[in-house]
Structures are given as C-alpha cells and as structure tokens.
Amino acid sequence: MISRKTMEVWVGLFVAAGLLALAMLAFKVGNLTTSDVVDSYTLTAKFNNVGGLKVKAPVTMAGVRIGRVSKIGFDSERFMGVVEMQIDGRYKNIPKDTSASILTSGLLGDQYIGLEPGGSEEYFKNKDTIQMTQSAVVLEKLIGQFLFNKASEGEKAK
Amino acid sequence: MNVLHTLGRIVLGGVERLGRAALFLYEIVSGSWELVGRFPLVLQQIYGVGVLTLLIILVSGLFVGMVLGLQGYNTLVKFGSANSLGLLVALSLVRELGPVVTALLFAGRAGSALTAEIGLMKATEQLAGMEMMAVNPVIRVIAPRFFGGVIAMPLLAALFSAIGVLGGHIVGVGLLGVDAGPFWSQMQAGVDFHDDIVNGVIKSAVFGVVCTWIAVFEGYDAVPTSEGVARATNRTVVYSSLAVLALDFILTALTLGEV
Numbered sequence: 001m002i003s004r005k006t007m008e009v010w011v012g013l014f015v016a017a018g019l020l021a022l023a024m025l026a027f028k029v030g031n032l033t034t035s036d037v038v039d040s041y042t043l044t045a046k047f048n049n050v051g052g053l054k055v056k057a058p059v060t061m062a063g064v065r066i067g068r069v070s071k072i073g074f075d076s077e078r079f080m081g082v083v084e085m086q087i088d089g090r091y092k093n094i095p096k097d098t099s100a101s102i103l104t105s106g107l108l109g110d111q112y113i114g115l116e117p118g119g120s121e122e123y124f125k126n127k128d129t130i131q132m133t134q135s136a137v138v139l140e141k142l143i144g145q146f147l148f149n150k151a152s153e154g155e156k157a158k
Numbered sequence: 159m160n161v162l163h164t165l166g167r168i169v170l171g172g173v174e175r176l177g178r179a180a181l182f183l184y185e186i187v188s189g190s191w192e193l194v195g196r197f198p199l200v201l202q203q204i205y206g207v208g209v210l211t212l213l214i215i216l217v218s219g220l221f222v223g224m225v226l227g228l229q230g231y232n233t234l235v236k237f238g239s240a241n242s243l244g245l246l247v248a249l250s251l252v253r254e255l256g257p258v259v260t261a262l263l264f265a266g267r268a269g270s271a272l273t274a275e276i277g278l279m280k281a282t283e284q285l286a287g288m289e290m291m292a293v294n295p296v297i298r299v300i301a302p303r304f305f306g307g308v309i310a311m312p313l314l315a316a317l318f319s320a321i322g323v324l325g326g327h328i329v330g331v332g333l334l335g336v337d338a339g340p341f342w343s344q345m346q347a348g349v350d351f352h353d354d355i356v357n358g359v360i361k362s363a364v365f366g367v368v369c370t371w372i373a374v375f376e377g378y379d380a381v382p383t384s385e386g387v388a389r390a391t392n393r394t395v396v397y398s399s400l401a402v403l404a405l406d407f408i409l410t411a412l413t414l415g416e417v
Binding site for chain 1: 198201202204205208209212248252310312313314316317319320321323342345346347349350351354355358359
C-alpha cells in the first residue's frame, strides 16, 4: 500500500496529463484556435447553382481564408441557393461591388467561395447581400457543352 | 416442453438481471450526494482504475498510432496523397480507436479487477459486515469505484489519442519521410473540434459509465464463492466488450447523423 500523499500526487499527475492531452487534441490536432471567430458579421449571396458547397466551407479573398459558410438555404420564389457566410470581424472594409464565385480547390477538391474585391468606396455591413455572384461550375454541363460544340463544328465542316 | 422451459428461464433470468442492474445504477447515482465531502474515497479509486491503467494505455496508444502511420502511408502513397497521413491518423484515433480500444483495455485491466475485488468482498462477507454496522456498502464501496471509473475513462481515451497521434508522427515524419508541415496542417484543417473531438470525448464518457457499471454490478451480483467470482470476472470482460462495440456503432450512427 502506498502512502496517501504519493497516491494523491499520482492522481494529480494523471488528471493533469489527461487534460493536457485533451488540450493538445483541441488545439494541436483540431482547429479550435481557428474555427471560432468571436467578432464576425454575416453576408448573404444568392447563386443560381451552389454545386457541392457545404456548410463550413471556407470563404477566401486573394486566397486567404477570411470567413466560413454558415448556412445554405433555398429561395423558393426565385429558385436560387442562398448562402450565408460569417466574415471575420477584422475585415470590415470589403467593397460593396465585390463579387462572389464558387470555386473548386484542385481538380477533385472541396468547393469554396472566392470573393473578388471591387473598387467601391462603400463597404459591406452586417446582413448585406452580395449582388454579383457566379455559380459553381457543373462538370457535366461543361462536358455537354464541349460535346455540343464539337458536334456543331463537325456539321459546319460538311 | 423442456426446451421451452429452459428458454423461458434463460430469458426471464436475463430480464431480471437487467432490471436489478438498472436499480443498482439508480441506487449508486441517487446516493452519490453522500460522496460530497468524501472525495478522497473517489480519489483512491481514480488511482486504482486510472493511474494503474496508464501504462497499458500509453504503450498501446503509441503502437496503434505507429501502426496506423505505417498502414496509412502504404495505402495513401498509392494515391499520391501521403501528405494526408496526419489527418488519417488523427481522425481514426480521435473518432474511433481512442475511445473504443481504451474501453476494451479498460474492461480487461480495470473492470475485471473491480469485479474481482467487489466479488471477493462479498464472498468474504465484508459487504454484509458493513451493512451490520449500518454502513451502506453501495455508497461506501461501490459508488466511489463507479465514479472513479467514469472520471478516469475520458482522460485515458484522450491520452490514448494524443500519444497515438505522436506515434503516427514518429513513423510518418520520422521514418517514412512525410513532411511535418502538411502532416499537421492537414490534420488541423480536417479535424473539427465539435464534430470529431467532442464526439470522441462523449463516446468515451458513455463507455466509461457502461464499463464501470457492468464491472461493479457483476462484482456485487456475483455468487459468493471462488468459482462465482471467477465467472463474474469473466462475464465483466465479455459483456463490457460486447456493450462497447455495440454502443460504438449506435453512437457513431447518431453523431454522424447519416446511416
């Protein structure tokens, strides 16, 4: 039987090591440090086609992540996809004529929203809507168009 | 007729045991407020089931992580995505292997010890002796062990996952030459705090409750002979393992939300 003090020290060490491991998982393995932006604001954009965009997909400007997609909904009157995104509160000076497009990282990668800044002097405020949007590229449509063009070229050659 | 009789007896016996186990759990939890102010009792059990299980958890965590690194690398390199090795190792550990393997090891190392200890106390009539002295053995003996196990399990699972990730790092980055940058950055990009880590912790907490519950109940319910204690210990390991594996599927289906 070990003394009570030794036992208590061991338990203290064990609990401390366990909590440390949890903290390591949270900060070093997981993305707790980057995921929660405390002071963020919401922008909305409507797309004809959101493709494979998912909630939590990054919102980038100049390739740098400045926010995340928080909600994807459907506008049943205009038949468009409504994408809500949380933008980091540090970046408050996004011009009002900024355009949003749904892009793909790499050939098979996940889809994300790329913001292309305009030149306006007015800046977006909370709950504003991005007017200029460009939908996701649907690969099947692209291939279909390509085949159609090839076929019509063949017609002309005759 | 005999077959039906046997079947009926087995089913009734099983249901009765389940009912007794549920009442037993209720008794432990409802009496737990009496442990307030007697925390040293729980502390002693955390030492027994937690600290003494540490060695096997750390060693197996390290080797499971190293094997994951080795196996994952050989598969991923075929697709030219060996850089995702960190993500693969971390996700498999945090979501699945950490909680499950820890619970299985816990059942084998700590659960069986709990059952044997309590069963022996019953066989030598220590529990009955306590009752004679108007000390409730469920509060004095069982509840500290139960809460010790419930507290220790998530910590053990977190340690298992953490050291497993380090094991994967040793093999992947140290031996196989995966770059340390993408190893960690892809891991951080892919592992979500709420979806993956918190769910892993919830899983291990549930396993902690179930494993210690089974262990203390089997001990308390054991036939008070040396053979009875041996059987109870055996049942603890078997039932805990089965319960952990079945619950793991249910919890995963619930947390992923798509079956």
